[in-house]
Amino acid sequence: MESQKSSSSLPEGVELFSHQAAGHKHGQGRLGIGVLKHKNGDVLKPMFDGDRRASIELSFYRNVFETNQPDILIKELRCFLPEFHGIWETNIEGKSVQYICLEDVSKNFENPSVLDVKMGCITYDDDANEDKILSQSTKFKYGEALGIRILGMKVYNDDENNYLPKIEKSFWRKLAPDTFTSGLNHFLTTNKHINMLILSGFIHKLVKLSDWFSRQRLFKFIGSSLLFVYEGTFLPWSSWSDENHINIDFSNSTETATHVDYNLCLNKADATPDFCDVCCLCRNVCSKLTDCHLYRVVMIDFSHCFPFHEEDTNYTFGLHKLIEYLRDLLKAQRES
Secondary structure, rough: HHHHHHHHHHOOOOOOOOOOOOOEOOOOOOOOOOEEEEEEEEEEEEEOOHHHHHHHHHHHHHOOOOOOOOHHHHHHHHHHHOOOEEEEEEOOEEEEEEEEEEEEOOOOOOOEEEEEEOOOOOOOOOOOOOOHHHHHHHHHHOOHHHHHEEEEOEEEEOOEEEEEOOOOOOHHOOOOOOHHHHHHHHHHOOOOHHHHHHHHHHHHHHHHHHHHHOOOOOOOOOEEEEEEEEEOOHHHHHHHHHHHHHHHHHOOOOOOOOOOOOOOOEEOOOOOOOOOOOOOOHHHHHHHOOOOOOOEEEEOOOOOOEEOOOOOHHHHHHHHHHHHHHHHHHHHHOOO
């Protein structure tokens, strides 16, 4: 009933965004206005009058995607962001509402699985009051130690041909350093071979992002998230592996899945593999994953992004931790 009520208040040409993993959903909360999907494919993120955070985020996107942007580092940043398509204005229940128009990074997936991870030990601004600091510090008990927080996920189960039941926020908020990997494990498929490909792709993307952060002295990102998306349907993964001559078993049979760390990571033509220093899979396999269209990693949420002239150690601490956890998860998939 709630979704029907939300849909009834929508202007013509938009719909609810079905692949939202976290954040303000339309029809819920105090204002009842949240993320939507335009008929042209854009994701619409609302801006509220007088909201400084919305102005900061809009300025950030305009700066990064400026046609004549001269800064090489800012141009490099574009590949880690959803494309910015300007602003759109409409009327909802008598109110004029403006939206930031962004690329839907899940649009080319049949059944996308989506994970939203907030980055950084500190998730409040320098000028935050005591109530805000207390709220942010206590919401996730181990947030500062982890440097990352899972806000939510939406996972497609190919075996059942449906999305898994939503895991409540309280579960994510209790994750500790020794349980975070098991928490991330909920985001994976039931096929360990596909998981290894997905994790390898994610790790390589994050290592590339880490390199960018090591060189940039332009921005400080507070409360920003990383959005992870992969194709939850197995058939596209099977087709991709066949096209790239990668030996992957999709039966999940324990008989054919022995020596996972070796047989599942070999190109059929390889006799002795050259393993990657970054993800520890066969280098020939992970190199092909660079151009694989079955997963995406993008940065989102820039309402607390400020000019900065030092290394953003708050963000990079969480980024390095996340890479470690993903590597642990990949190792567990290989050795299970």
